[in-house]
Amino acid sequence: ALAASRRLVADALALWAGDPLDGLPGPFARGQRARLAEWRLVASQTRFELDLALGRHEDAVPELAALAAAHPLREGFQRLLMLALHRSGRRAEAIEVFERSRSLLDAELGLDPSPGLVELRRAIAAGRPTVSAGPSAMSAERPAAPTGHPAVPTGHPAGSAGRSAGSAGRSAGSARRSAGSAAAQLPTDLIDFTGRDEQVARLVRALSAGPAHAVVGGPVGVGKSALAVHVAHLVRDAYPDGQLYADLRRDDPDTLLLDFLRTLGAEAGGVPDRAERAERSALLRSALRGRRMLIVLDNARDPGAVHALLPGGDCSVLVTCGGRPPCVPDAVELAEFSAREAEALFARVAGPDRAAREPDAVAEAVALCGRLPLAVRIAAARLASRPGWTARSLVRRLADERRRLAELKVGTLDAEAVFARECDRLGAEQGRACQVLARSGPASFSVEEAAAVLDRPRAETEAALAALTASGLLASPSPDLFRYPDLLRLYARGLPW
Structure with a gap:
């Protein structure tokens, strides 16, 4: 039974x-x-x-x-x-x-x-x-099946997948305010955070020195959210008035402005529900005046949404976004892991003893994952959950390109679902460009090469490439050069457009 x-x-x-x-x-x-x-x-x-x-x-x-x-x-x-x-x-x-x-x-x-x-x-x-x-x-600990609208628990997905500090974090903030202490909405840091030493040091220096606007960008699955949350925890002591967190993929700016205002102590009736965004943004800046807080804005897509949530004053903001970060002084762009970083993460998740027994197979496994942190974490977690498997047997499963994405799924972590979520936001022309470039274009290409493959004018091609980069589906190492991370290219080839 x-x-x-x-x-x-x-x-x-x-x-x-x-x-x-x-x-x-x-x-x-x-x-x-x-x-x-x-x-x-x-x-x-x-x-x-x-x-x-x-x-x-x-x-x-x-x-x-x-x-x-x-x-x-x-x-x-x-x-x-x-x-x-x-x-x-x-x-x-x-x-x-x-x-x-x-x-x-x-x-x-x-x-x-x-x-x-x-x-x-x-x-x-x-x-x-x-x-x-x-x-x-x-049964005494497990909540009954909800019938209303329960609060969303704080937390975030492993790999590069998504972090959320919803109503539970805000309720916690209310409890702390009543006790005279600061709001603390940051999701929990990953206990096995690995690599990114240079980027961590750079962001910690920027955010510890004084009010700063820092940005983390890069393709889907490279661990932007994980890096941002890790850094935010490292600099918590520099922000005695607390930290706010928002996942812009889940909530619209107007709702987040209202949530932030109430977290900061605004009475429910003191902020009109029908207030314009500019009015709420001004109220937020007023509420933050005289406070030293860190605001983490995760998964930003719309620059206008980020602008409405910028604090000013003595506060700092840390933003994650797809594609190449805007030209701000404290911006870092993530790519896939180095081989050393990928193998280190694999060992931490799968277990150092199992990784040490088959170093060559581990190197092959992370290579088949394109050294994408999300995929490496999933592959290692699959090995950890199968005591009878070896790293070599995992390599054999990942070697079949037709089945590779299907293999990269464990529990709530699913690389293909993460890629699909971003592709589902594309318009028809952008989706077609994503598929055609993956099927017919080279691994790396210029705007001119993409225009030739798509048979479109340069202006249309540039707009499509900008949209794909902003969605995190393409990497742009330089202004006129674009490339697919290996697994994203594999996924894009199968798109239905």
Whole structure:
């Protein structure tokens, strides 16, 4: 019965693709997205409860670790990860999960872990048999199926995939304000953040020196959000009045302006719902006057939206965007990892011992992933979740170009879905250009070469290339040179246009 239940829940989760109602603005769509996202999290927790009840604790660890990092305030995921690690013979790591959760709850909400989580920690430390992880044992912790519009938990996706600090972060900010402390909406930093030493140092210097406007750009999947959040955590002490975070892919600027104002203490009735964007932007600048805060604006696409949220004064802003960053002094453009960085991330996710046993196969695996951080993380997580696999067997699965993208999926991480989300935003002509250039053009090309392949005038070609670069589907190493990252080119060849 447990195995059949597990199959049903897994089949239901497999039907999820992308973000629900993606691109639809307004409070109703936002509420429905939150409701459906909550249902998905409840179903994911149920699936892992069943995995542990069936004795699949070792297989569950990699995906549970990703979920626990993405949703650090959900004690159900922390509890399940502790159980899975303990039952896999990793007792010290299980206790480390508890300590990290306790520190975060104290810093974010001023709360202690639940008595159940404290007791589980004691049982693990003492080596006592732990409680069942089956659904009945967890029902008291797991929320009921939501009927309203629940808050979205804080957190972000591994790899280069997306981070969100929604209503839970704002509620936490309200709790802290009532206690006289600062807002702290940053998503949790990745515990296995790897590489980007030069870019981290440059951004930390800029944001620590005083008010700054910093930008991180680059193609889809290179880890822009991960870098921005990592740097923001490193400079937190330089911003004593707190940090604000917004994912511009999920909410429109007008809604975010209102959310920021309320987080900063504006009464619900003090900001007219029908206020113009310019009015809300002016109110935000007034609310930030005299404060030293850091604002992280993730996944920006529209320069006008970013402009409305710029703070001024003693505050700094860190923006992530697709394509080449604008010409601002503190801008960094990310590309794929170096071979050394890619292999280091693979080892941290898959486990250093397994990577060390097959260094040549690891090098081949990251090369087949195009050294794209998102893909490298997924491939390594797949290996970590399959104790019977070797790095060489993973290479054999990735070697088939026709199946490569399908192989790069584990848990909630899905490289193909991330690429599709950006391509779905393209217009018909832009989508056609994306496909034709991937199929018929060289790996790197100039505007003139692209115009010849597309059989379009230079002006139209430049507009199409600018749109593809802004979407993060093309890289632009120089103003007149463009290229596809390997996996994006592979994906674009199969587009339907």
